[in-house]
Amino acid sequence: MATYLIRRLLIAIPSLLGISVILFTVLAMAPGDPFSEMATNPNVPPEVREALRASFGLNDPIMVRYLRWLSAMAQGDWGFSFASRINVDDLILQRLPTTLFVVGSSQILALCVALPVGIYAATRPYSVFDQIANTLAFVGFSLPTFFTGLLFILIFSVSLDWFPFVYRSDIAATGWRWYWEMFRQAIMPITVLGLFQAASYTRYVRSAVLDVIRLDYVTTARAKGLSERKVTLRHITRNALIPVVTLVALQMPAVFGGALVTEQIFRVPGIGSLLIDAILANDTPVIMAVTFVFSCLVVFFNLIADILYGWLDPRISFS
Amino acid sequence: MNEQEIRGLVADVKEGTLSRRSFIKRMAAVGIAAPLASQILAWNDVAMANATLDYKPTKAGGGGPLKMLLWQAPTLLNPHFASGTKDQIASRIFYEPLAGWDKEGNLIPQLAAEVPSKANGGLSEDGTVVVWKLKQGVKWHDGKPLTADDVVFTWEYAADPATAAYTTGAYKDIKVEKVDDFTVKVVFAEPTPFWADPFVGVAGMIIPKHHFGEYKGAKSREAPANLKPVGTGPYKFAEFKPGDILTGTRNENYHVANRPHFDTLEVKGGGDAVSAARAVLQTGEYDYAWNLQVEDEVLKRMETGGRGRISAVPSGDIEFIILNTTDPWTEVDGERSSVKTKHPTLSDPAVRQAINLLIDRDSIQKFIYGRGGTATASFVNEPKQFKSPKLKYEFNIDKANKILEEAGWKKGWGGVREKDGKKLKYVFQTSINAPRQKVQAIVKQACQRAGIDLELKSVTASVFFSSDVANPDTYTKLYVDMEMYTTTQPQPDPERFLNQFVSWEIANKENKWLGRNVSRYSDPAADEAYKAAQKELDPAKRAALLIKVNEIFCEANVILPILSRTRVAASTTNLSHDHSGWDVDSWNIAAWYRS
Numbered sequence: 024m025a026t027y028l029i030r031r032l033l034i035a036i037p038s039l040l041g042i043s044v045i046l047f048t049v050l051a052m053a054p055g056d057p058f059s060e061m062a063t064n065p066n067v068p069p070e071v072r073e074a075l076r077a078s079f080g081l082n083d084p085i086m087v088r089y090l091r092w093l094s095a096m097a098q099g100d101w102g103f104s105f106a107s108r109i110n111v112d113d114l115i116l117q118r119l120p121t122t123l124f125v126v127g128s129s130q131i132l133a134l135c136v137a138l139p140v141g142i143y144a145a146t147r148p149y150s151v152f153d154q155i156a157n158t159l160a161f162v163g164f165s166l167p168t169f170f171t172g173l174l175f176i177l178i179f180s181v182s183l184d185w186f187p188f189v190y191r192s193d194i195a196a197t198g199w200r201w202y203w204e205m206f207r208q209a210i211m212p213i214t215v216l217g218l219f220q221a222a223s224y225t226r227y228v229r230s231a232v233l234d235v236i237r238l239d240y241v242t243t244a245r246a247k248g249l250s251e252r253k254v255t256l257r258h259i260t261r262n263a264l265i266p267v268v269t270l271v272a273l274q275m276p277a278v279f280g281g282a283l284v285t286e287q288i289f290r291v292p293g294i295g296s297l298l299i300d301a302i303l304a305n306d307t308p309v310i311m312a313v314t315f316v317f318s319c320l321v322v323f324f325n326l327i328a329d330i331l332y333g334w335l336d337p338r339i340s341f342s
Numbered sequence: 343m344n345e346q347e348i349r350g351l352v353a354d355v356k357e358g359t360l361s362r363r364s365f366i367k368r369m370a371a372v373g374i375a376a377p378l379a380s381q382i383l384a385w386n387d388v389a390m391a392n393a394t395l396d397y398k399p400t401k402a403g404g405g406g407p408l409k410m411l412l413w414q415a416p417t418l419l420n421p422h423f424a425s426g427t428k429d430q431i432a433s434r435i436f437y438e439p440l441a442g443w444d445k446e447g448n449l450i451p452q453l454a455a456e457v458p459s460k461a462n463g464g465l466s467e468d469g470t471v472v473v474w475k476l477k478q479g480v481k482w483h484d485g486k487p488l489t490a491d492d493v494v495f496t497w498e499y500a501a502d503p504a505t506a507a508y509t510t511g512a513y514k515d516i517k518v519e520k521v522d523d524f525t526v527k528v529v530f531a532e533p534t535p536f537w538a539d540p541f542v543g544v545a546g547m548i549i550p551k552h553h554f555g556e557y558k559g560a561k562s563r564e565a566p567a568n569l570k571p572v573g574t575g576p577y578k579f580a581e582f583k584p585g586d587i588l589t590g591t592r593n594e595n596y597h598v599a600n601r602p603h604f605d606t607l608e609v610k611g612g613g614d615a616v617s618a619a620r621a622v623l624q625t626g627e628y629d630y631a632w633n634l635q636v637e638d639e640v641l642k643r644m645e646t647g648g649r650g651r652i653s654a655v656p657s658g659d660i661e662f663i664i665l666n667t668t669d670p671w672t673e674v675d676g677e678r679s680s681v682k683t684k685h686p687t688l689s690d691p692a693v694r695q696a697i698n699l700l701i702d703r704d705s706i707q708k709f710i711y712g713r714g715g716t717a718t719a720s721f722v723n724e725p726k727q728f729k730s731p732k733l734k735y736e737f738n739i740d741k742a743n744k745i746l747e748e749a750g751w752k753k754g755w756g757g758v759r760e761k762d763g764k765k766l767k768y769v770f771q772t773s774i775n776a777p778r779q780k781v782q783a784i785v786k787q788a789c790q791r792a793g794i795d796l797e798l799k800s801v802t803a804s805v806f807f808s809s810d811v812a813n814p815d816t817y818t819k820l821y822v823d824m825e826m827y828t829t830t831q832p833q834p835d836p837e838r839f840l841n842q843f844v845s846w847e848i849a850n851k852e853n854k855w856l857g858r859n860v861s862r863y864s865d866p867a868a869d870e871a872y873k874a875a876q877k878e879l880d881p882a883k884r885a886a887l888l889i890k891v892n893e894i895f896c897e898a899n900v901i902l903p904i905l906s907r908t909r910v911a912a913s914t915t916n917l918s919h920d921h922s923g924w925d926v927d928s929w930n931i932a933a934w935y936r937s
Contacts, residue, residue, distance in 0.1 A: 054805040054813050058425065067425075068511045069856035072809055075506050107417035107584035108563050117583050176617075180625050187627050188617070189411070189610060192587055290612040292586035300415065300585050300612070305804060 031329075035322050042318045043311075047092065050307050051085045057105040057305045079105060092311065102308035106301070111312040114297060119279070121192050122293035125212055125286075126278045132217030133224050134271070140221075141228025142263075145236060146255060156225060163222025172215045172288040179211060186211050190291040212289040216282055220274075227270055231263040265335045272328035276320035348882040366446065369885075393446040395920035395933045397601065403592050405603035405936050408917075410928075411628040413618040415585045415611020420568045421547035422500050422507040427926060430544050431632065432588055432609055434928040436483075436573035439546030440474050440493070441538070443924035445655045447834050449538055450930075453477055453488065453548060453574060455524075458537075469533035469879040474541065476524040480597040482550050483578045490520040493541065495551035504559035509545035516540055533877060535884050536835040543833055543925050548574070576602035576932035586611060596932065603935035616640060622912040623650035629917050629936075632927045634910045637777065638712020641912070650914045654713040657923025658831025658839065659907035660721060663701070663785075663824055664861045665694050665900055670769075670821050677851040679820045681862050686764045688823060692749035693766065694899035696742040697824075700788040703735050703904055710777045710784075715905030722836045722892045733896050735903075742792045751793070759793035768823035771799040771815075773806040778826060781904070796824075811854050818855040820862065828907060834924045836888050837875060843895050844872050863900040 057079075058072050076082055080091065095102060101111040144153040180188040186207050194204045235241065236259055244258045245251075279294065286295040294313060301309035333339045351365055399405070416432035424430045440454040449457045455475040458464020464473045480488040497518040500507040507513075517529040518540075528540055540546060553572050557565035571579050574597065577590035588609040592602055610628070618631040623644035634641065634652070641652050669683035687693055703717035719735035751759040751766060759766045770785065772778045779800060786796040799822065801815045806827070814821050831839040841847050845864035849857035868891045875887035895901045909923045919934045921927040
């Protein structure tokens with residue numbers, strides 16, 4: 024086990040380096056520069072733009088810039104944002120709590136919906152409940168979040184006036200009022216994201232349970248005279264959830280990465296909207312940091328998923 | 343309008359037979375922007391007017407929260423690093439310049455005790471010295487007094503190239519001296535007719551020496567005050583999350599009595615313009631939203647709810663088309679569109695004149711921009727009362743056809759006109775932006791009916807407006823036959839704005855396409871008039887010279903102005919606000935109130 028872990032971690036290093044090289048080159052070759060806003064303004068002499076480019080090191084060859092970035096990153100210096108001129112790690116840390124709260128809650132909501140619905144539907148395949156659940160799941164993941172998001176805003180904010188559609192990271196209230204305001208502003212983005220995720224989870228859970236439910240040991244359990252409830256929960260679900268657990272583990276990086284579109288629609292100040300703003304402003308250090316952290320998380324959670332798999336399913340061994 | 347006429351009008355204002363307002367309107371009609379018109383009056387010792395918001399509340403505070411929504415979020419709060427309008431708006435809440443511009447282009451003192459004039463000894467006869475008297479009793483948010491040292495320091499800070507300040511253009515060629523604790527002297531290297539640039543408006547915000555003193559030059563990025571501003575403004579800094587939210591609280595020691603009205607201030611960022619308009623006009627979640635580049639139809643629909651309203655103020659921004667008189671399809675010495683080449687067909691003035699007749703400016707204004715712009719034929723102008731005796735626009739397909747016919751361009755195969763085997767086929771480029779694509783389509787349709795074939799091209803804005811030397815699609819490269827964009831006249835000085843019409847600013851490979859003259863067209867008469875205007879101290883003469891530069895380019899049909907843009911903002915119905923097209927939206931935020 025220990026050797027397996029070490030081997031995997033060692034393999035991760037070259038792959039992360041490879042990812043960073045590709046990211047950096049693509050970003051360096053992408054058109055546009057962070058000072059485009061100054062371009063049409065006659066008040067800014069062209070020399071100022073040139074001086075800024077030089078001081079941010081944008082005129083150096085790509086290789087030099089990459090090595091500079093890599094050595095700084097290795098020492099824990101993530102660089103600073105061209106747009107706000109503050110350190111990138113501060114920017115990311117400011118955005119992290121909101122993203123974790125909104126995307127994390129939506130994942131929990133998705134599981135709370137998907138698990139019972141998926142299991143119940145699979146135990147009664149092709150019943151009315153299963154048909155309805157299937158249809159809804161299909162509709163759910165066919166509708167993109169930017170559509171449901173706008174629909175929610177039109178219904179609940181503009182027509183009914185129930186919820187605000189601008190998310191604020193600091194609410195000027197304390198005690199119960201704070202929780203109430205937080206709930207009011209978070210419910211729409213969480214629901215939009217959660218239901219979308221729930222739709223695809225439901226289909227996974229259902230098919231995983233269906234695979235298991237026909238196996239011989241389930242029949243044996245029933246033959247022993249165990250109650251249906253016990254058979255479903257103890258014998259079917261536990262085994263059926265192995266692929267689902269992997270799936271959820273692989274989703275975890277997304278919780279940190281935020282939700283690009285939904286964050287933009289509801290103005291949730293998370294990592295996703297930070298990334299979009301950075302891309303629009305050609306703020307390379309921020310784009311680089313966010314995407315790189317994201318790829319580290321993907322590599323890391325892949326490892327976790329593999330280990331979990333072995334732990335849940337004794338047939339798999341790492342030696 | 344010539345110099346004598348302007349002089350006559352000034353005399354009329356002095357005698358009182360002509361009102362200030364009508365003088366400014368008359369000037370606007372001949373293409374002299376309001377601020378310059380005001381300066382003409384100031385030079386002639388007619389007191390500056392004031393078009394600021396009338397402040398009604400009788401005590402400071404008690405207004406509750408003021409919530410602004412900027413759909414582009416502010417990312418930094420140092421006014422001298424603020425490259426985008428969003429950052430300038432955010433910085434202006436905490437910092438103030440010596441004077442700002444109101445919506446009619448009048449100079450309004452903010453940290454200055456008065457606006458310098460010849461009468462009060464603030465302006466020297468030779469136009470090289472401006473003396474500013476500071477308002478006394480102004481305190482920084484940390485309680486220290488504002489003095490001339492801070493003003494001098496602001497100059498040192500911004501003028502230092504190592505600071506890499508965005509405002510450096512206003513400061514690098516001047517000298518600033520402290521006369522006494524509350525007087526500073528600005529010395530220009532040359533006679534400068536437009537002196538109200540350093541310490542004024544967007545570029546002029548004064549920063550405290552005791553917070554930035556150690557962070558001048560290369561260390562500028564490290565100053566803690568970059569993110570925690572300490573200024574003199576009506577609101578004190580509370581919290582800032584770049585790209586997300588900015589909050590402030592009322593400054594109890596603000597230097598204007600009974601102001602500000604609101605207790606707290608919140609600036610939220612992010613999202614897009616349409617949903618920002620919705621949050622103000624439809625749901626009322628926010629009080630104010632800026633820069634709503636949204637089709638007017640959409641805004642009108644949102645306004646029907648009665649919760650909010652739209653306000654539009656004139657600005658110096660102009661949407662225009664450039665016709666390329668150089669050849670964009672032949673490479674000479676490593677660059678296309680080189681001045682050494684001549685466009686095979688667009689170098690014919692008749693063709694350019696015909697194209698100018700094929701732009702349906704009235705429809706563009708009516709159906710696309712609405713309150714967002716006013717159709718115009720002049721490059722420099724104040725929109726509302728535009729009626730130039732000289733520059734006029736017309737939409738006339740028959741006339742265009744006739745001109746082309748007379749110039750020998752005959753319709754050939756497929757209805758496209760040609761002469762000596764050269765066809766009137768052009769590539770028309772602009773940035774990706776819904777209204778612009780519609781304008782492209784309108785122009786294309788009209789040109790088709792006159793036998794001119796346009797191929798439309800649109801480029802992502804971040805590429806189009808970039809200074810990327812390697813990219814062929816930037817607007818300064820002009821590797822097409824025609825292109826359209828908006829250029830801003832950020833400060834009300836048409837002189838610097840008009841440097842896009844002089845021969846030594848032509849964008850080319852040598853200056854890495856950073857030159858301001860994108861059209862590549864030049865005319866010795868325009869150069870001469872421009873150079874004369876730079877030295878001319880008499881505002882009336884100077885104005886006449888600058889008008890000439892403008893007219894030369896518009897009459898040559900190289901520059902085809904389309905719309906003079908307005909700044910559009912939305913507010914809730916009970917908010918009284920004061921935004922200006924010559925300054926940032928928050929320039930007079932101390933006077934905003936809710937009734």
